[in-house]
């Protein structure tokens with residue numbers, strides 16, 4: 296993740312002036328209504344004190360593309376997030392009863408492939424953002440399902456299929472004999488606030504195939520060797536984080552300037568009203584590493600004298 300960020304900064308600094316101007320003009324031309332896609336793992340509500348761990352399982356359903364020119368890769372990933380919440384099942388039952396009785400609406404149904412069944416308003420769902428997503432294609436049919444097991448079990452599961460295109464630096468000097476770690480980097484956002492001990496994001500199961508059927512490689516010339524999940528919880532970087540990344544420092548009069556305000560304050564705290572004194576917060580990441588990748592046909596291509 297750090298590597299990716301450094302690479303990104305360098306390329307920004309190297310932007311020729313004309314391109315920088317073009318970016319500004321383009322930004323001004325975008326109509327205000329044009330919104331970007333939300334994270335498919337955007338959650339809701341704050342956890343209660345009994346929810347302190349979220350487990351993440353990830354399966355690669357399909358590698359769709361490795362774009363060696365633009366250093367991007369696209370895949371369909373199946374996520375399963377699980378946690379304990381003694382309030383969830385009762386809240387869903389109550390919501391659903393009131394909704395069915397016409398006493399309340401429902402903003403978040405518990406699945407998006409079968410309407411009018413159960414209502415998951417008001418339960419906690421963890422909020423994860425994709426740090427290196429280039430796009431979430433909007434034409435993929437979604438499949439989102441939430442289950443809550445009744446007391447005394449109290450476990451909750453949230454299953455989501457995500458199609459994502461990610462960007463990252465790729466080292467191609469040995470192409471076509473390279474292998475890469477293709478990384479999908481997720482950040483667990485703080486939605487728990489200062490009176491909660493915080494949520495730990497813990498890796499659980501993972502696999503390189505799930506429902507995609509048929510023999511052979513996912514993508515021409517590419518073979519998936521394995522998948523790993525790496526989680527870390529580290530203190531949000533301090534004041535220096537943005538200062539070092541900035542070619543221009545914040546205006547001293549900027550009330551919450553990036554280079555004059557502590558970075559955890561701007562990045563790691565719960566959204567909304569913040570009460571001083573400010574707590575220093577950890578940031579949780581999970582990296583899904585499809586690692587390493589190799590060209591499955593490199594030997595064959597070599598023997599056949601193929602080259603790019």
Ligand SMILES: *[C@@H]1O[C@H](CO)[C@@H](O)[C@H](O)[C@H]1NC(C)=O
Pocket residue numbers: 344345381
């Ligand atoms: C939830 O947490 C509270 C306090 O931490 C505890 O008293 C209560 O028994 C817990 N509830 C369940 C169902 O575990």
Ligand SMILES: *[C@@H]1O[C@H](CO)[C@@H](O)[C@H](O)[C@H]1NC(C)=O
Pocket residue numbers: 395410411
């Ligand atoms: C949902 O159910 C209500 C009655 O329970 C019905 O009036 C409504 O048309 C249903 N909506 C959909 C999308 O099926």
Ligand SMILES: *[C@@H]1O[C@H](CO)[C@@H](O)[C@H](O)[C@H]1NC(C)=O
Pocket residue numbers: 444448449450
């Ligand atoms: C909760 O229910 C699931 C589904 O029946 C079961 O697999 C799991 O072991 C249960 N967990 C606990 C702590 O009872």
Ligand SMILES: *[C@@H]1O[C@H](CO)[C@@H](O)[C@H](O)[C@H]1NC(C)=O
Pocket residue numbers: 493495528529530577
């Ligand atoms: C916060 O990060 C530090 C340093 O990596 C780690 O030792 C600590 O366990 C983390 N705290 C939490 C609550 O995850």
